[in-house]
Amino acid sequence: MKIYRVMAVVYRHLSLYKRSLTRLMEIIYWPVLDLMVWGFVTLYLQKFQGGLPPFIAFFLGALILWDIFFRAQQGISISFLEEVWSRNLLNLFVSPLTPLEFIAGTLVISLIKVVATFLVTMTLAYIFYSFNVFSLGFPLFLFLLNLILMGWSIGIMTTGAILRFGQEAEVMAWGLAFLFQPVSAVFYPVAVLPPVLQKIAWWIPSSHVFEGMREVINQGGFPAKELIWAFGLNGLYILGAGFFFSWMLREVKEKGLLLKSGE
Amino acid sequence: MKETGLARKVLMPYPVLQANRLVKKFKHTVAVNSASFTVYEGEILGLLGPNGAGKTTLMALLLDLLTPTSGTVSIFGMELRKNREKILNQVNFSSTYIAMPLSLTVRENMVFFAMLYHVPDYEKRIGELLALCEIDHLTNCLTRELSTGQLSRLNLAKAMLNRPKILFLDEPTASLDPEMAQKVRDLLKNLRDTLRCTVIYTSHNMLEIEQISDRIIFLNRGEIIADGTPRQVMELYQKRNLEEVFLKVARGPGIQ
Numbered sequence A: 001m002k003i004y005r006v007m008a009v010v011y012r013h014l015s016l017y018k019r020s021l022t023r024l025m026e027i028i029y030w031p032v033l034d035l036m037v038w039g040f041v042t043l044y045l046q047k048f049q050g051g052l053p054p055f056i057a058f059f060l061g062a063l064i065l066w067d068i069f070f071r072a073q074q075g076i077s078i079s080f081l082e083e084v085w086s087r088n089l090l091n092l093f094v095s096p097l098t099p100l101e102f103i104a105g106t107l108v109i110s111l112i113k114v115v116a117t118f119l120v121t122m123t124l125a126y127i128f129y130s131f132n133v134f135s136l137g138f139p140l141f142l143f144l145l146n147l148i149l150m151g152w153s154i155g156i157m158t159t160g161a162i163l164r165f166g167q168e169a170e171v172m173a174w175g176l177a178f179l180f181q182p183v184s185a186v187f188y189p190v191a192v193l194p195p196v197l198q199k200i201a202w203w204i205p206s207s208h209v210f211e212g213m214r215e216v217i218n219q220g221g222f223p224a225k226e227l228i229w230a231f232g233l234n235g236l237y238i239l240g241a242g243f244f245f246s247w248m249l250r251e252v253k254e255k256g257l258l259l260k261s262g263e
Numbered sequence B: 001m002k003e004t005g006l007a008r009k010v011l012m013p014y015p016v017l018q019a020n021r022l023v024k025k026f027k028h029t030v031a032v033n034s035a036s037f038t039v040y041e042g043e044i045l046g047l048l049g050p051n052g053a054g055k056t057t058l059m060a061l062l063l064d065l066l067t068p069t070s071g072t073v074s075i076f077g078m079e080l081r082k083n084r085e086k087i088l089n090q091v092n093f094s095s096t097y098i099a100m101p102l103s104l105t106v107r108e109n110m111v112f113f114a115m116l117y118h119v120p121d122y123e124k125r126i127g128e129l130l131a132l133c134e135i136d137h138l139t140n141c142l143t144r145e146l147s148t149g150q151l152s153r154l155n156l157a158k159a160m161l162n163r164p165k166i167l168f169l170d171e172p173t174a175s176l177d178p179e180m181a182q183k184v185r186d187l188l189k190n191l192r193d194t195l196r197c198t199v200i201y202t203s204h205n206m207l208e209i210e211q212i213s214d215r216i217i218f219l220n221r222g223e224i225i226a227d228g229t230p231r232q233v234m235e236l237y238q239k240r241n242l243e244e245v246f247l248k249v250a251r252g253p254g255i256q
Helices: A003-018 A021-048 A055-085 A089-093 A099-129 A139-180 A195-202 A205-219 A224-255 A257-261 B055-062 B084-088 B106-116 B122-132 B148-160 B178-195 B206-212 B230-237 B242-251
Strands: B015-025 B030-040 B044-048 B070-075 B091-095 B166-170 B198-202 B215-220 B223-228
Touching: A003 A021, A003 A055, A003 A099, A003 B106, A021 A055, A021 A099, A055 A089, A055 A099, A055 A139, A055 A205, A089 A257, A089 B091, A099 A139, A099 A224, A139 A205, A139 A224, A139 A257, A205 A224, A224 A257, A257 B055, B015 B055, B015 B198, B030 B055, B030 B070, B030 B198, B030 B223, B044 B055, B044 B178, B044 B206, B055 B070, B055 B166, B055 B198, B091 B148, B106 B122, B106 B148, B122 B148, B148 B166, B148 B178, B166 B178, B178 B198, B178 B206, B206 B242, B215 B230, B215 B242, B223 B230, B230 B242
Parallel strands: B044 B198, B044 B215, B091 B166, B166 B198
Antiparallel strands: B015 B030, B015 B070, B215 B223
């Protein structure tokens, strides 16, 4: 892997954000809107549910962490879609850039987006609701890392699907993350899910992250079991995403689909 | 449009690209059927043929955009699929039919590709190439503001960034006005003469191909039906120009 080619991809995508207000909005607009609407709803509900003090912490913590996962996934898929929209794929594939280098470049972009989103939502949560996300302590960083890893694996899979099926698969870039939301137990414990969905939730890294987050808020301490599961599953997800992407790339080169994507 | 460099030398022809029994089959079609040929250093090779003849497929196979059903491509003596990175660093490609990131400026696009190809002192090189392609006044314009002809020239400038030893061009003059098309042809000849750059290109402009190609490969239905200098191919078909050869091939069965 050549770092200068990875940095070329980073340069290309960062250049887009220099003068594009709409692209900048994508990083900030939705997370801020979510945080405000659901944060104030939570404040309102809390008046009726006076006996649940960590309610706002559950909800805001979940909102902030969910956005991290979503931005991590989008950072990769949207960067790839930018190449499809600008009909630039052929230029990349005839260059010495390897797929791994391209993905590494989009991972850097994704990380920059995640940091920007986190800083904005964290600050607003503190200003509006006096909620300090760092009250989650050291496990917060491990939760973030796991959500980023899961976001990347879903992003790489989505990229493979877009490469293979073209813009028809674009909807996956926007919607696939939300498929995981109900079974990730973002805003409620896994225990409230029906037994079948509980079994599915067990195999999703994010459900362990959110369970871990609630454990920290409720009891403090270190959610070792949940984090071990999350890291283990993420390892499998990343491997699976890598295999899926390589398979899609082979298919695309076999069927000559790259030539069509350039037209 | 002049690229400076060494004067063209008369050397023993050195093979830079070898296609060995290349076959590409899709579900119901044989797009390229057992294509074998060698391309030499400093040669301008025109790929000709009617629509669907297999020109684009062949070029895609030579650039590893497509996996062959069988057969191999060797470039600079190395097998393409096993040495992709090393080889693609020394070649480049431009097509009228692909774009570049439209939301970037001309300069930003050139910097991006210069970084990809690890071009040394790239600001200087970018300046030279934009001037060579007569779009230096557009350096800070957004690429979406360029006309089709200007975009073609930007593509061409991008393709020369890494001083490629082989330049693959897909209809490089298709959207250019006659004057600019002539300048591009002169540039290609100049690249061949001064830098011994090999050029492999497709065009539907038969007169252009006749004028600048050292050699042509005529394809029809995935088969190479003629391989030689433009004059040899015209003699083979007993026609006065390539336009007539083309029409004969497109309208009826090839020579027996």
